[in-house]
Amino acid sequence: MKHQSGRHFLQIPGPTNVPDRVLRAIDSATIDHRGPDFQVLSREVLSGLKRVFRTNGQVVIFPASGTGAWEAALVNTLSPGDQVLMFETGHFATLWLNMAQRLGLEPVFVPGDWRHGVDPAQVEARLAEDKAHAIKAVMVVHNETSTGVATRIAEVRKAIDRARHPALFMVDTISSLASIDYRHDEWGVDVTVAGSQKGLMLPPGLSFNAVSEKALAASVRAKLPRSYWNWEEMIASNKDGWFPYTPATNLLYGLREALKMLLDEEGLENVFKRHDRHAEATRRAVRAWGLEILCLNPAEYSSSLTAVLMPEGHGEIEFRKVVLEHFNLSLGSGLTKLRDRVFRIGHLGDFNDLMLAGTLCGIEMGLGLAGVPHEKGGVDAAMEYLARGAQVKSKAKSGAKARAA
Ligand SMILES: *Cc1c(COP(=O)(O)O)cnc(C)c1O
Numbered sequence: 001m002k003h004q005s006g007r008h009f010l011q012i013p014g015p016t017n018v019p020d021r022v023l024r025a026i027d028s029a030t031i032d033h034r035g036p037d038f039q040v041l042s043r044e045v046l047s048g049l050k051r052v053f054r055t056n057g058q059v060v061i062f063p064a065s066g067t068g069a070w071e072a073a074l075v076n077t078l079s080p081g082d083q084v085l086m087f088e089t090g091h092f093a094t095l096w097l098n099m100a101q102r103l104g105l106e107p108v109f110v111p112g113d114w115r116h117g118v119d120p121a122q123v124e125a126r127l128a129e130d131k132a133h134a135i136k137a138v139m140v141v142h143n144e145t146s147t148g149v150a151t152r153i154a155e156v157r158k159a160i161d162r163a164r165h166p167a168l169f170m171v172d173t174i175s176s177l178a179s180i181d182y183r184h185d186e187w188g189v190d191v192t193v194a195g196s197q198k199g200l201m202l203p204p205g206l207s208f209n210a211v212s213e214k215a216l217a218a219s220v221r222a223k224l225p226r227s228y229w230n231w232e233e234m235i236a237s238n239k240d241g242w243f244p245y246t247p248a249t250n251l252l253y254g255l256r257e258a259l260k261m262l263l264d265e266e267g268l269e270n271v272f273k274r275h276d277r278h279a280e281a282t283r284r285a286v287r288a289w290g291l292e293i294l295c296l297n298p299a300e301y302s303s304s305l306t307a308v309l310m311p312e313g314h315g316e317i318e319f320r321k322v323v324l325e326h327f328n329l330s331l332g333s334g335l336t337k338l339r340d341r342v343f344r345i346g347h348l349g350d351f352n353d354l355m356l357a358g359t360l361c362g363i364e365m366g367l368g369l370a371g372v373p374h375e376k377g378g379v380d381a382a383m384e385y386l387a388r389g390a391q392v393k394s395k396a397k398s399g400a401k402a403r404a405a
Pocket of ligand 1 (some may be wrong): 014065066067068092141143144145172173174175195204
C-alpha cells in the first residue's frame with residue numbers, strides 16, 4: 001500500500017472516526033475480567049449506557065456487531081411462528097426481515113419506496129386489523145442508514161397505543177444512538193438495539209440491547225432457542241459487575257472514554273444539536289449542487305447521514321472511486337436497490353465544522369473530476385450556514401459575559 005500523507009476522511013455512515021482519546025484508552029493492558037478493577041469498569045459503562053438510552057431498565061452488552069444485537073432482541077422475546085410487523089424502509093430493515101424469517105418468525109412486511117420512514121398511520125391501521133393480537137412485535141429501524149431517513153419513533157409509539165395493541169415495540173438505533181434524540185423509556189420501547197461503531201465513536205465489535213420490564217417478562221415465555229444471546233445469564237452476572245463469558249475488555253475501556261466525552265464533557269443535548277447542524281449544512285450544499293436528497297419528507301431527514309441521488313446516466317461507484325483516489329475520502333455506497341444510484345455522506349460521530357467542510361470540498365471537486373453535472377457553490381452554501389451558527393454562538397457567549405459583568 002502506498003503511503004498517503006494526512007488523515008483519511010472516513011465519511012461513511014459507520015464505522016465512524018474513532019477519537020484518538022478512545023484509541024488510547026483501548027490501548028491499555030487487558031485485565032482479569034474476574035478481578036476488582038473490571039467490576040468497577042463494567043459498572044461504570046453499564047450506568048453510562050443507561051443514560052445514553054435514557055432508560056432506568058436493563059442494558060446488556062454483547063461482543064458482536066449490531067447484527068448480533070438484532071438476533072438477541074428476537075430470540076429472547078419471541079417464539080417460532082410468531083407474527084412480527086416490519087416495514088420496508090430500506091436495506092437494513094430488509095436484512096432484519098431476512099433474519100426474522102430465518103429464525104422461524106412470520107413477518108408481515110409492509111412495502112415501502114426507500115424514501116420514507118415508517119408511517120405511524122399504517123402502524124395503527126395494521127394493528128387495528130389484528131383483532132386477535134397475532135402480531136407479537138412491531139420492529140422499526142429508527143435511522144435507516146441506507147437512505148438517510150429517520151422514522152419518528154415517538155409517533156409510532158402513539159400509533160401502537162391508539163390501536164390498543166399489546167405487541168412489543170423493538171427499535172434499531174444502530175446509526176442513531178448518541179447522534180439523534182432517542183428515549184427508550186419515555187417512548188415506551190421494549191427492546192432497543194444499538195452498536196458501537198457509529199454514534200458511540202468506537203471501533204466495531206460491541207452491540208447492545210436496552211430491555212424493558214415487558215420485554216423481560218416476554219423472555220420468560222419465549223421459545224426461540226438461545227444460548228450465547230441469552231439475556232438471563234447476562235443480566236444475572238452484570239448485577240455484580242461480571243459477564244457470563246469473556247467480555248471485550250479493551251473495547252469497554254474505549255466505551256468508558258466515549259461515554260465520558262458524550263455525557264459529561266459535551267452533553268447529549270449538544271451532541272444532538274451538533275448533528276442537526278451538520279446535517280442541515282450538508283443538505284444546503286446538496287441543494288446548491290442541484291442534486292436531489294433521497295429522503296422526501298423533511299420531517300424525516302436524518303441527522304446522521306445524507307443520501308444523495310446521482311443524476312441520470314451517472315453512477316455513484318465511479319464517482320466514489322474518483323473521490324477516494326484523489327482526496328483520500330471514503331463516502332457511503334448505494335446498497336442493494338440503491339446500488340450505483342446514491343452516495344451517502346456520513347456526518348455522525350466524532351466530527352466538526354472543518355471536517356464537514358473538507359468532506360464537502362472533496363465531494364464538490366470529485367463531482368467536477370468525475371464529470372457529474374452539478375452547480376458550483378455547495379461548499380459556500382454550507383460555509384455560510386456554519387459560520388452563521390458560529391456567530392450566534394459567540395454572540396450568546398459575549399451576551400452572557402456582559403450580563404455577568
Ligand atoms: C450498521 C447498521 C446495522 C448493521 O450493524 P453491523 O454492526 O454491521 O452488524 C444494522 N442496522 C442499522 C440501522 C445500521 O446502521
